[in-house]
Amino acid sequence: MLQNIIDILEHDERLSGWQVREARRKSEQWFLNKDGMEAKRRVESLTWEIEILVTRRVKRKEASVSVTGSARFVVDEASIAGLPKHLEDALAAANLVENEAYAMTQVGGAVPRVELLDPEIVKDAGAVLEAASEQLRIAVVGQAGIRLAAAEFFVDQTRSFYLNSQGVEAVQESGLLSGECVLLAGGPQGESEVFRAFKRRRLVDCSLATMVAEAADKSRRRLSAGLPKTGTFDVVFSGEALDHFFAWVLNQASGASAYNRMTQAVVGSKLIETAPDATPLNLWHNACLPWAVGSYRVDASGTPACRRLLIEKGALKQRWMNDRYAQYLKAAATGELGTIEVEAGTFEVADLLRPESDRPLYHLTDFSYFEPNGMTGEFSGEIRFGEEISKHGTVAVKGGSVSGLSAHALAGARFSALLDTRERYSGPAYIRCQGLTLAGG
Amino acid sequence: MADTPISFDRLGGILAQIVALMEKEVPYAAALGLRRQGTRVAVSSTQSSVTPEPATAGVVLTAFNGACFFEISTNDLRASALEKAGTDLARWAASQRPKGAQRELDPGQPLKKDFRIVAKQALDSLDLKDRLMRAQAIRDALVAASPRVRNATGVVADLLNEAVFINRAKHLTQSLPRVEELMQVVVSDGKSTQSLFDGVSRGAGFETLGHCVPLAAQMVADTERLLTAPRLEPGFYDIVTHPDWSGILAHEAFGHGTETDMYLKDRAKGKEYMGKRVGSELVNLMDDPTLPGHSGTFFFDDEGALASPTQILKDGVLVSGMTDYNSASVLGYTRTANGRRESWERKAYARMTNTFFAPGTSKPSDVIGGVENGIYLRYASNGMEDPQGWGIQCEGLWGEEIKKGKLTGKIYSPVIMTGFVPDILASISAVGDDFEISGTGYCGKGHKEWVKNTTGGPHLRLRARLA
Numbered sequence: 022m023l024q025n026i027i028d029i030l031e032h033d034e035r036l037s038g039w040q041v042r043e044a045r046r047k048s049e050q051w052f053l054n055k056d057g058m059e060a061k062r063r064v065e066s067l068t069w070e071i072e073i074l075v076t077r078r079v080k081r082k083e084a085s086v087s088v089t090g091s092a093r094f095v096v097d098e099a100s101i102a103g104l105p106k107h108l109e110d111a112l113a114a115a116n117l118v119e120n121e122a123y124a125m126t127q128v129g130g131a132v133p134r135v136e137l138l139d140p141e142i143v144k145d146a147g148a149v150l151e152a153a154s155e156q157l158r159i160a161v162v163g164q165a166g167i168r169l170a171a172a173e174f175f176v177d178q179t180r181s182f183y184l185n186s187q188g189v190e191a192v193q194e195s196g197l198l199s200g201e202c203v204l205l206a207g208g209p210q211g212e213s214e215v216f217r218a219f220k221r222r223r224l225v226d227c228s229l230a231t232m233v234a235e236a237a238d239k240s241r242r243r244l245s246a247g248l249p250k251t252g253t254f255d256v257v258f259s260g261e262a263l264d265h266f267f268a269w270v271l272n273q274a275s276g277a278s279a280y281n282r283m284t285q286a287v288v289g290s291k292l293i294e295t296a297p298d299a300t301p302l303n304l305w306h307n308a309c310l311p312w313a314v315g316s317y318r319v320d321a322s323g324t325p326a327c328r329r330l331l332i333e334k335g336a337l338k339q340r341w342m343n344d345r346y347a348q349y350l351k352a353a354a355t356g357e358l359g360t361i362e363v364e365a366g367t368f369e370v371a372d373l374l375r376p377e378s379d380r381p382l383y384h385l386t387d388f389s390y391f392e393p394n395g396m397t398g399e400f401s402g403e404i405r406f407g408e409e410i411s412k413h414g415t416v417a418v419k420g421g422s423v424s425g426l427s428a429h430a431l432a433g434a435r436f437s438a439l440l441d442t443r444e445r446y447s448g449p450a451y452i453r454c455q456g457l458t459l460a461g462g
Numbered sequence: 463m464a465d466t467p468i469s470f471d472r473l474g475g476i477l478a479q480i481v482a483l484m485e486k487e488v489p490y491a492a493a494l495g496l497r498r499q500g501t502r503v504a505v506s507s508t509q510s511s512v513t514p515e516p517a518t519a520g521v522v523l524t525a526f527n528g529a530c531f532f533e534i535s536t537n538d539l540r541a542s543a544l545e546k547a548g549t550d551l552a553r554w555a556a557s558q559r560p561k562g563a564q565r566e567l568d569p570g571q572p573l574k575k576d577f578r579i580v581a582k583q584a585l586d587s588l589d590l591k592d593r594l595m596r597a598q599a600i601r602d603a604l605v606a607a608s609p610r611v612r613n614a615t616g617v618v619a620d621l622l623n624e625a626v627f628i629n630r631a632k633h634l635t636q637s638l639p640r641v642e643e644l645m646q647v648v649v650s651d652g653k654s655t656q657s658l659f660d661g662v663s664r665g666a667g668f669e670t671l672g673h674c675v676p677l678a679a680q681m682v683a684d685t686e687r688l689l690t691a692p693r694l695e696p697g698f699y700d701i702v703t704h705p706d707w708s709g710i711l712a713h714e715a716f717g718h719g720t721e722t723d724m725y726l727k728d729r730a731k732g733k734e735y736m737g738k739r740v741g742s743e744l745v746n747l748m749d750d751p752t753l754p755g756h757s758g759t760f761f762f763d764d765e766g767a768l769a770s771p772t773q774i775l776k777d778g779v780l781v782s783g784m785t786d787y788n789s790a791s792v793l794g795y796t797r798t799a800n801g802r803r804e805s806w807e808r809k810a811y812a813r814m815t816n817t818f819f820a821p822g823t824s825k826p827s828d829v830i831g832g833v834e835n836g837i838y839l840r841y842a843s844n845g846m847e848d849p850q851g852w853g854i855q856c857e858g859l860w861g862e863e864i865k866k867g868k869l870t871g872k873i874y875s876p877v878i879m880t881g882f883v884p885d886i887l888a889s890i891s892a893v894g895d896d897f898e899i900s901g902t903g904y905c906g907k908g909h910k911e912w913v914k915n916t917t918g919g920p921h922l923r924l925r926a927r928l929a
Contacts, residue, residue: 052809054727059788060531061554064807066520067537091511097518099467099539107516114501114512117594121509171727201908203729205850214729214850218909243851251696281508282612283648285655389846389855394876396648396655399693401878401929403855405848420853422880422929424693460696460880460929 022101026069027184029104035112037089038074038125040185040323043067046177049146053154053172070095073108075115076122090118125185126323126344126354133326135318136311137195138178139223146176149198153224157202160233164204167237170214172202189323197314198224204233206240213243215387215406220444222312235260239387239406246417249383249409249461256423257373257453260386262402263446265393267361269427270304272395274331275358276342280349283396286337293335293431300366300436300449304332306341307447308359315360315445324356335431363448366436373437373453374410381411383459385423398427404461421461430454467539470497470519470624474635476541477628480523480548485630487552488559490526490567492629494764495519496806500621500640501590505597507605507613512590515621520806522764523548525555528564531788535807565791569631570766577636577761581667585620585639588668593618600645600674607682610649610689617644617661618671627766636761640914641670644902645678649685656688656875658841658859663757663901663916684841684860691875694861696929700836701879702829702864702921705898709917710842710856712819713905715883716740716747717917718847720774721800721812721907722783726792730849732780740780741887744822747775749784751799751815757901758816758915765801765810772798778887786812804911811907819919822893826921829892831867837928838862838869839877852883861928881926894921 023043030039050062072093078085092111096104142149153174161169177197184190199220205212215236221227258266270293272278273286286292295301308326310316317326322344330338340352347354376382384407391402401424409416433455441450468476477493484491499517504510520537521544532555534547588596600616619642627634644661660681662673703711716732724730732740751760751769762768765787772782785793786801789812802813830838841860848854861877863870879886899918906912 048807050809058530060533060809062533062535062809064535065538066535066807068518092514094514094516095518096516097520097537099470099519099537100516102466103516107514110514110516114514114590117512117590118510170729203727205728211731212728212850214848216908281506282650283655283657285650285652389848389853390844390857396657397876399876401857401876403846403848403853403878403880405851405853419851420880420882421927422696422855422878424696424878424929458693458696458929460878460927 023069023182026071026104029108033108035075036073037076038186040072040125040183042070042181042183042321044070044179044181046179048175048177049150051150051154051174053169055169055171068095068097069101073111073115074125075112079119087122088119089122090115090120121349123345123348125187126189127187128189130325132191132318133309135309135316135326137193137222137316139196141224142176142178142196142198146178149176149224150174153198153200153227153229156229157233160230161204164233164237166206167240168205170203170205172200174198174200183319183323185323191319191323193318196222198222198227204236204240206237206244208244210244213240215240215243220314222314226312242417243406243419246406246419247462248420249404249407249418249459250381251459251461253456254380254459255377255382255453255455256457257382257384257451259384259451262386262388262391263441263448263452264443265391266452267304267363268395269393269398270302270332271358271361274337274340276340276346276350276352279340280346288337288340291336292332293428295335296433299433301334302332302431303330303334303364305330305362306355306359307362308356310360310447313360315358317359320356324354326359327355329355361446361448365438365440365449368435368437370437370439370451373435373451376411379412381409383418384408384410393427400425400427421459423457423459425454425457430457465540465542468541470495470517473521473539474626474628474633476544477521477626478633480544481628481630484523484525484548484552487556488525488527489564490569491552492524492627492766494522494806495626497624498621500619501593502617502619503590503593503597504615504617505594505601506615507601510594512594522806523551525551526567527555527559529560530558533809567787567791569629572631574633577634579638579665581639581669583668585622585667596671600643600678603675603678604645604647604682607679608649608686610651610686611647611682612650612655613648615646616674617642627762629766632766634762634766638665638760639667640665640757641668642902643671643674645674645681647682647685649682649689651689654689656685658685661902664755665757665759666755687873688859688875691873694837694874694877694928697927698925699928700833700923700925701928702833702836702838702923704838704840705896705918705920706900707839707842707856707858708819708919708922709900710845712747712919713814713817713917714845714847714854714856715887716774717749717814717817719849719852719883720780720783721814722785722789722793722795723812724849725783726789731852732783732849735780738780739778740884741775741778742890743778744890744893745775745778745887746773746820748773748820749800749814749817753816756816756899756916758814760815763799763801764803767797767799767801769799784812784814786810802913804913808911811911813907813913814905814915816899816916818899818917819893819922821895821897821920824892824894826894826896829894829921829923830864830869832892832923833864833867836864837874838864853880854883854886855880878929879926886924886926889925890922892923896920
């Protein structure tokens with residue numbers, strides 16, 4: 022079928038470019054409810070994602086300029102028979118659009134070999150699910166006063182074949198083990214929940230026992246947690262708080278955001294004015310990291326995976342962008358954003374978690390939702406779990422919120438030497454920021 | 463005859479045969495076919511796109527073995543492939559059939575019916591060029607409103623969702639058109655950049671269009687006011703919520719908390735509070751998939767339950783949850799039509815539809831007029847639930863000062879509301895007689911499983927922690 026599609030696209034002289042991605046997906050899904058199984062699912066699909074380009078000349082203000090219209094659509098086995106009509110509809114759509122001219126990705130560097138598919142998943146996805154649920158069960162049984170409320174496991178395999186009109190060809194086989202679990206700790210005042218979601222390419226990287234031990238500890242401590250104080254305090258972030266911590270930086274470094282005027286940052290300019298005693302930010306995009314969820318061989322536009330320094334000592338060194346925006350901005354394409362690598366700092370965790378005055382320090386790890394605004398850098402999050410650390414000791418906190426501005430928070434931030442690797446983040450495990458606003462009791 | 467994919471319109475027949483075949487092996491079987499197609503047109507200051515989405519379809523076959531649900535999902539719609547999937551599924555489920563007591567599932571009253579929302583202006587009544595011009599008009603209205611606009615986007619999108627559900631009692635089909643008109647603006651004064659978003663999404667046809675252009679200039683002016691807006695001093699405030707904030711509150715406070723699959727997992731405190739007071743007697747909360755014209759509206763859910771309104775809170779008392787098939791069966795609750803899937807590739811969970819606070823009796827001006835010192839919240843952006851801990855987080859971009867019952871024009875941004883849900887609901891001291899529904903959002907279950915639903919209500923006066 023793929024060859025039929027390519028033949029049709031190749032022989033249509035009205036197209037100035039095209040790409041097609043055939044994606045064959047398989048998924049096994051298990052849903053555990055307390056000690057029992059609620060549902061098991063198997064999913065299979067085959068789709069073809071097609072994009073066409075039509076570049077033509079149009080008259081604008083007395084000058085003739087080149088413009089490109091594009092249309093992207095997906096067909097499945099039931100609709101593939103209608104491909105000629107879908108192509109006509111796509112052509113009609115593309116001919117209505119007059120964007121700045123661009124072409125499909127050209128053959129560039131070599132497509133790297135990046136490990137994305139665990140042979141264990143290929144061998145027996147069901148056995149991986151069985152092993153994962155057993156690991157989880159054993160880990161929960163080992164935690165006193167803790168029970169499993171629910172868990173979900175998904176094992177997905179995708180085999181995709183990418184090909185475009187410029188001759189770029191790539192096969193990519195990938196696997197993903199994702200899921201979530203909810204632990205409940207019981208106490209005199211009721212129960213307390215901690216929710217954990219995970220996504221890795223291999224079961225071994227999920228570290229389910231460690232995840233359960235950490236979540237169980239928080240579930241127990243949440244039972245007696247109180248509100249944080251209201252005011253301005255130093256805050257140390259770790260754990261899931263780091264997943265989106267650099268969202269503002271990444272938006273400022275995005276080629277798409279620059280082209281669409283969502284950022285005013287200029288390459289070479291300082292995004293962060295690092296304070297003398299703070300850690301300068303060095304940040305990379307890395308789509309080649311073995312077994313990382315953010316890794317790929319080629320992105321959706323056919324750009325090979327690479328590792329690039331985006332932020333150097335707080336200054337914007339290079340933007341991450343796909344091939345289209347690279348052509349627009351006359352810069353090098355990095356491909357879609359991979360894993361965010363942040364250079365570790367020099368600080369010991371114990372030093373970062375030590376209050377420097379009579380004021381308490383807050384160590385916050387779990388939020389209802391925490392992601393800085395990509396445009397403004399402002400952030401707020403309701404605290405699900407944290408610690409208030411003072412000279413009187415450490416107490417658990419929950420409720421209330423922390424707020425701040427990314428540029429200010431990062432300017433004074435100190436990074437731990439200890440590293441953490443999360444779903445799409447690899448960098449310091451602890452980041453201490455100065456003077457953030459807490460709203461609590 | 464060639465083994466070619468079966469057209470979606472004729473799927474019902476083969477699915478009925480497969481369900482009958484599966485029920486020879488398991489006590490309950492069902493089949494759901496879903497098809498979607500549409501077009502999205504977006505015009506911004508920097509680029510445009512016209513994206514036709516041809517019809518794609520998939521099928522979910524379900525077999526219940528007395529204890530556990532088994533499903534196979536596929537987009538291979540050849541008869542032979544579907545029959546093989548049904549056979550494999552029935553054997554899979556039967557092979558893991560438990561010994562001892564088993565649950566029975568009620569297939570419902572026999573019904574064969576085709577449901578359809580008839581749009582006043584059908585989805586084929588506007589050609590691509592007309593849609594592009596509509597989106598351009600929104601973009602142009604935003605750009606014309608201020609020289610500080612750096613990027614403006616207008617979107618016109620349509621979608622047709624179709625479903626066929628089969629079990630031994632039911633053979634149902636539905637056709638649900640949806641049209642969206644959206645706008646977003648980015649403004650900058652050279653130092654800071656801000657953005658606002660608005661729009662409308664309706665379970666209707668192109669009669670939906672025309673919402674954005676009249677509101678464009680005001681939205682740009684509002685966005686410009688955010689450029690210099692400071693953050694609020696953290697603390698407890700008397701608050702009046704615009705209907706968009708009331709909707710987020712409804713959704714996060716007692717929407718997720720009464721999805722009964724969460725009861726089953728002991729993940730929602732609501733289970734312990736059924737029949738008890740959890741809010742002020744002014745509070746009435748509904749979930750209603752029959753609400754005409756809204757984008758969370760349907761005739762039957764993804765597990766074949768016929769749509770009907772559910773009153774969740776009545777005069778502040780928790781009276782009902784929202785069920786999926788499994789949780790209703792285990793808990794013995796009345797089935798409500800809330801079993802929904804993100805797509806044919808995903809499982810059904812208990813999910814909201816159109817969720818809102820019912821209107822009260824106060825004029826909105828009186829709701830604000832009753833506040834001596836407080837904040838008026840608009841432009842809600844997102845929220846997150848914590849049904850087990852009854853915490854809540856709602857965020858938005860607009861907090862306007864209220865002094866002596868009047869809006870002063872002093873704006874704070876962004877604003878986050880947090881608190882303990884029963885405390886917030888108990889603090890509601892006035893409920894407006896107005897009513898608005900917003901349908902531009904999607905809802906996740908935890909951090910995934912996105913489905914379309916709407917939220918809304920009247921103006922509310924309450925007290926909560928803001929920062």
